[in-house]
């Protein structure tokens with residue numbers, strides 16, 4: 001870092017200028033955007049993968065041992081839904097600002113890798129949930145879909161009336177990205193002139209390939225992360241060293257000033 005590194009204020013003003021002049025603004029989010037909503041990151045200390053082997057969310061393993069996978073699945077999504085004395089998680093200022101920008105016509109599309117549903121809860125509609133979500137589950141045999149609630153997953157292994165196994169509608173390991181999500185994400189990457197990366201470190205593929213695709217097609221990349229990521233030296237044009245919620249709060253203020 002040189003002594004002339006601009007301060008955070010001037011970086012925020014530069015980002016606000018890029019956002020204001022964009023004609024096809026998009027956002028690409030990862031787990032970091034939800035940390036301030038109280039969702040623990042899956043990776044790292046205290047994460048879900050310290051408690052469970054990722055194998056439990058492998059599709060083949062799930063088919064063979066649903067009674068082992070379902071307790072972990074229940075654990076995962078009860079964090080989102082809230083249980084007992086824990087309230088459901090709520091969108092934070094970053095989710096809210098993105099949804100507001102979409103309503104104002106400023107933001108074309110949000111692509112998220114998260115399955116927590118917080119962008120949808122905040123009101124984002126032009127939303128690509130790249131890894132699916134936790135709102136519903138689908139029978140692996142007949143395709144029947146049910147809402148995923150405390151009630152519908154009461155049985156140790158929730159089964160359809162046809163006898164088939166219910167699987168939550170988020171993407172398991174060993175499972176392809178839903179075709180529509182892949183198409184919509186690529187469409188956004190090919191058309192955007194400015195993409196805001198937020199709370200994502202760029203290590204989970206194929207999602208991680210979306211921002212570089214946008215960059216190759218001429219997009220300016222703004223990155224919001226507390227610390228630099230794999231993306232920072234490769235594709236980022238403007239790095240904001242901030243957590244998601246305060247960064248979006250300040251950008252929203254600059255853009256309405």
Ligand SMILES: [Zn+2]
Nearest residue numbers: 139142160162
């Ligand atoms: Zn069925």
